[in-house]
Every structure is written in C-alpha cells, then in structure tokens.
Amino acid sequence: MVTTVNNAIAAYSSAAGQAAASGLEPRDGGPSFAELMQEAGKSAVDTLRTGEAMSAKAVVGEANITDVVNAVNNAEVTLQTVTTVRDRVVSAYQEILRMPI
Numbered sequence: 001m002v003t004t005v006n007n008a009i010a011a012y013s014s015a016a017g018q019a020a021a022s023g024l025e026p027r028d029g030g031p032s033f034a035e036l037m038q039e040a041g042k043s044a045v046d047t048l049r050t051g052e053a054m055s056a057k058a059v060v061g062e063a064n065i066t067d068v069v070n071a072v073n074n075a076e077v078t079l080q081t082v083t084t085v086r087d088r089v090v091s092a093y094q095e096i097l098r099m100p101i
Contacts (some may be wrong), residue, residue, distance in 0.1 A: 009038045044078050051075025 013034045031039075054071035057063035 006041070009034065009041060012037065044082050047078040048075045 051071045051074060054063055054068045058065065058068040
C-alpha cells in the first residue's frame with residue numbers, strides 16, 4: 001500500500017510539474033498540494049510504524065500498556081482516515097469519468 005501511495009504522489013508531482021510550466025503554480029509561495037499530500041502520507045506511515053513498534057515492545061514486555069493502547073489507537077484512526085480519503089478520491093475520479101465531454 002505504501003508503494004501505491006508513493007507512486008500516486010510521484011505521478012501527481014509529475015503532473016504538477018507540467019502544470020507549473022503552464023503558469024498554474026501556487027500564488028502565495030506556500031507548499032503545493034503534492035507537497036501537502038506527501039507530508040500527510042509520510043506522517044500516516046510513521047504513525048502506523050509507531051503503533052506496530054509499540055505492539056512489538058508490548059509482546060516482549062518492554063512497553064507500558066497505556067502507551068501501547070494509545071499508539072495502536074492512533075494507528076487505527078490514521079488507517080481509517082487514509083482509507084476514507086482513498087475512497088473519496090476514487091469516488092471523485094469515477095465522477096469525473098462520468099462527465100460528458
């Protein structure tokens with residue numbers, strides 16, 4: 001899944017580069033949509049890895065159970081958020097495909 005997200009970000013970055021050449025770059029000098037999505041993806045992956053690491057520490061008895069529950073809960077919420085965003089993007093794409101030319 002991470003590879004798919006990275007491929008999608010790379011494809012968007014490529015398209016954004018072509019759009020920037022046509023004068024569609026951000027006007028306020030802030031981060032581009034691709035940069036925002038890339039940072040959000042990295043943050044989500046980090047959260048999931050933290051939850052996995054805390055679970056592994058709990059198995060060997062090296063972690064406090066409260067920390068484990070918090071990390072796993074954060075990972076679960078992050079996964080649900082990523083899944084919801086993915087579903088909305090797919091839905092929007094399908095809606096665009098149904099538009100008449």
